[in-house]
Amino acid sequence: MQGLRERQKQRRRERILRTAVELFKERGFQQTTAVDIAKASHVSRGTFFNYYPYKEAVLLDYGAELLELAWGEAKAALENGVPPVEVLEAFWNRLAELSEQELGRELLSHLAYELVNPDPERAHAAYEALPLAQFVAEILRPLARAGRLRTDLSLDRMANSIADAFLLAVLRWAGHTPDRSLAGELQKFLTIVLEGVLARP
Known part of the structure; x- marks a missing residue:
């Protein structure tokens, strides 16, 4: 029963x-x-x-579905031996594609705002529902084991920085760059942040 x-x-x-x-x-x-x-x-x-409990919570559920879809594809690529940086770039592009197709600017901006909501309980709920940093950390983990990431920052700190770059790119795209693609904006941010986390040869 x-x-x-x-x-x-x-x-x-x-x-x-x-x-x-x-x-x-x-x-x-x-x-x-x-x-x-x-x-x-x-x-x-x-x-x-x-x-x-509030309308935006519906968006969190929907966003979580889209994130899980992109993560499932990224995880499969990792397990098949695709290099982590390529996996991360593909993961980024897939998130951009799903965000543009399934959410669009308006819904994506409301979803992203929940992550920076001034109500700490709502912001925490959003981070719990959308564990982007955790997925990024899993993609980067093989690089950390191989000594290809800088060692003065923790893996979690680097993954969170990359996830924060994603959030910033989304907010800028939704509110300030109507003539640009989300994929293009995300790629710029990812390139900049990756340069900061990869170990120097």
């Missing part, structure tokens, strides 16, 4: 998520309310808030 209840809850959460994302894309994030989402999902407003 417990298993059935859990499956029902998961299906309801999935329905709310898919409905919300569809409405965000059709109407715009600001123009879509929790009541709109609840009504279109055939649940009460209270039920919506049982699953998602």
Whole structure:
């Protein structure tokens, strides 16, 4: 019985998520309310808030799905012996592609803002939902073992710096560079940050 209840809850959460994302894309994030989402999902407003305490939490779930998709491809490439720097570049490009196609500027900017939300609980929830730095650390780990990363900084610090560069590139792209591609902006930032973490020959 417990298993059935859990499956029902998961299906309801999935329905709310898919409905919300569809409405965000059709109407715009600001123009879509929790009541709109609840009504279109055939649940009460209270039920919506049982699953998602605020609208942006829906975006965190959706962003987490996209990040997991890109990470699954990167992990497979690592396991198949693709060089880590190539994996990281491909991971970056895949994230750019998914972000542009599935989120667009408006949704991506709201998602990115959650990571710097002045409410520490919401910012923490965003970092928990979107563990980009952890995935970057896993990609860089073989380089660290091979002595190809600088040794005066921890792997976590370097991975966090690269993840922060991703966030900054996204925020700049969403708000200030309407004529440029996200992939191009991300590549510039990644090139600069990689120069700072790779060991000098």
